[in-house]
Amino acid sequence: MFSRDGQDLIWADYGPHYVKVRKLCTLELFSAKRIEALRPIREDEVTAMVESIFNDCTNHESSGESLLVRKYLGTVAFNNITRLAFGKRYANSEDEIDEQGREFKEIISNGVQMGGSLSITEYIPWLVWMFPQQEKALVQHFARRDRLTREIMEEHTQARTKTGDAKQHFVDALLTLKDEYDLSEDTVIGLLWDMITAGTDTTAITVEWAMAELIKNPRVQEKAQEELDRVIGFERVMTEDDFPNLPYLHCVAKEALRLHPPTPLMLPHRANSHVKIGGYDIPKGASVHVNVWAVARDPTVWKDPHEFRPERFLEEDVDMKGHDFRLLPFGAGRRVCPGAQLSVNLVASMLGHLLHHFSWAPAEGVNSNEVEMSENPGIVTYMTTPLQAVPTPRLPSNLYKRVAAEI
Numbered sequence: 489m490f491s492r493d494g495q496d497l498i499w500a501d502y503g504p505h506y507v508k509v510r511k512l513c514t515l516e517l518f519s520a521k522r523i524e525a526l527r528p529i530r531e532d533e534v535t536a537m538v539e540s541i542f543n544d545c546t547n548h549e550s551s552g553e554s555l556l557v558r559k560y561l562g563t564v565a566f567n568n569i570t571r572l573a574f575g576k577r578y579a580n581s582e583d584e585i586d587e588q589g590r591e592f593k594e595i596i597s598n599g600v601q602m603g604g605s606l607s608i609t610e611y612i613p614w615l616v617w618m619f620p621q622q623e624k625a626l627v628q629h630f631a632r633r634d635r636l637t638r639e640i641m642e643e644h645t646q647a648r649t650k651t652g653d654a655k656q657h658f659v660d661a662l663l664t665l666k667d668e669y670d671l672s673e674d675t676v677i678g679l680l681w682d683m684i685t686a687g688t689d690t691t692a693i694t695v696e697w698a699m700a701e702l703i704k705n706p707r708v709q710e711k712a713q714e715e716l717d718r719v720i721g722f723e724r725v726m727t728e729d730d731f732p733n734l735p736y737l738h739c740v741a742k743e744a745l746r747l748h749p750p751t752p753l754m755l756p757h758r759a760n761s762h763v764k765i766g767g768y769d770i771p772k773g774a775s776v777h778v779n780v781w782a783v784a785r786d787p788t789v790w791k792d793p794h795e796f797r798p799e800r801f802l803e804e805d806v807d808m809k810g811h812d813f814r815l816l817p818f819g820a821g822r823r824v825c826p827g828a829q830l831s832v833n834l835v836a837s838m839l840g841h842l843l844h845h846f847s848w849a850p851a852e853g854v855n856s857n858e859v860e861m862s863e864n865p866g867i868v869t870y871m872t873t874p875l876q877a878v879p880t881p882r883l884p885s886n887l888y889k890r891v892a893a894e895i
C-alpha cells in the first residue's frame with residue numbers, strides 16, 4: 489500500500505484511506521485465523537512442487553541432470569498467490585496455463601519490470617516530459633490489469649450470490665468488507681495487485697538464495713536434514729504443525745533473509761518533514777531507501793557477516809519482523825510487510841520439504857564452493873545466474889505425491 493498521503497511513496501493512491509487499509513490488512517486479510525485457513529493451499533502447492541521435482545529427477549532421460557530450481561519455486565509462489573488472492577490455480581506442474589492465467593502472468597511480469605526498474609524520473613521528477621512512453625505504458629498496463637481483475641471480481645460476486653458462501657480468498661474478503669472499510673472498487677483492485685506483485689517473486693527469490701547457500705554449505709544442509717529426520721522421520725511428510733520442533737530450519741530461513749533480503753533497499757519511503765539523521769540532512773519530500781542489505785553485512789553489527797551460519801540465531805534470537813533494526817528483510821514501522829508471517833510460513837515449508845525429500849548437489853562439473861552467487865541489482869535482487877542443482881530423493885517413493893486441496 490503505497491500511499492499518496494504525503495507520508496510515503498506513491499504507487500497506488502489510497503490517500504486518507506491508508507490507515508483504514510492497513511487496519512484491514514492486519515485485522516482481516518493477514519489475521520492468524522486466515523493464514524491458518526489458507527494453509528491447505530500452501531501444503532497443496534508445496535507437495536505439488538515435491539512431486540514435480542521427483543518426477544523430473546527420476547525420469548530416465550533426465551536422471552542425474554541438474555534442474556532449474558527457480559522454475560519449481562516460481563510455480564509455488566505464483567499458484568499460492570493467485571489462489572489466496574483469487575481462489576484460482578492457473579499453472580500445473582508442466583507450467584501449462586489457460587488464457588486467463590497467461591494474461592495474469594504477463595501483467596505480473598510487466599508490473600514487476602515497470603515497478604522494479606529504478607526510473608530516473610523518480611529522483612528527478614521534472615524530467616518526466618522526456619519519457620512520455622513510460623507514462624503511456626503505465627496507463628496501458630493499469631487498464632489491462634483492471635479489466636482482468638473486474639472480470640474475476642464479477643465471477644466471485646456471482647458465485648457468492650449463488651451459494652451465499654463467503655470464502656477465505658482475499659477477493660471475497662475484500663468484496664464482503666468493502667462497505668465496512670469504505671473501499672472503492674479501485675482500492676480493492678489496487679490492494680489485490682499490491683499483494684500479487686509484493687508477494688510472488690519475493691518468496692521464490694528467498695528460497696532460491698537459501699538453496700544456493702545450502703548447496704554451497706553442505707554442513708548446514710546436512711544439519712537441517714538431521715533435524716528434519718529426527719523430528720519427522722522417514723514415514724510421513726512435514727506439515728506446519730512441525731514448525732515449533734524445527735528451530736534450525738527457521739534459522740536457515742532467517743540467515744538466508746539476512747544475507748539475501750529480496751528487497752535490499754526495502755521499498756522507497758518519502759520523508760514527511762525535514763530531518764537530520766547521522767549528520768545528514770534529509771529534506772521534506774525526499775525519497776528514502778533504507779539499505780537493509782548493507783546493515784546485514786556490516787561487521788560492526790554482525791560477527792563474520794559474510795558467513796552463512798544459521799547457528800548465530802540459536803545463540804541470539806533476533807526478531808526479523810521490524811523490531812530489531814539489525815535485521816529488516818520485511819521493513820519496519822507502519823509500512824512493514826503485512827505478508828511477513830504468511831511468507832515466513834511458506835518459505836519454511838518450502839525449504840523443509842525440499843530438504844527432507846531431497847539431497848541437493850551443484851550441477852555436474854561445479855564444486856559446491858563455486859556456485860555462482862552474483863546479484864542482479866534492482867528493487868528486487870534476483871540471482872544473476874539462476875541456480876541449477878541436482879536433487880536426489882531421500883524418502884520412500886510413496887511420500888512424493890501432491891496433497892491436493894480445494895478451497
Ligand code: HEM
Pocket residue numbers: 489490491682683684686687688690691694749750751754755756816817818819820821822823824825826827828830831832835
Ligand atoms: C519473503 C517474502 C517477502 C519479503 C522479504 C517481503 C518484504 C517486504 C518489504 C521489505 C516491504 C516494505 C516494507 C517497508 O517499506 O517498510 C514489503 C511491503 C509489502 N509486502 Fe512484503 N515481503 C514478502 C512477502 C510478501 C507477501 C507474501 C505478501 C502478500 C501476500 C506481501 C505483501 C506486501 C505488501 C502489500 C506490502 C506493502 C505494504 C505498505 O506499503 O504498506 N509481501 N514487503
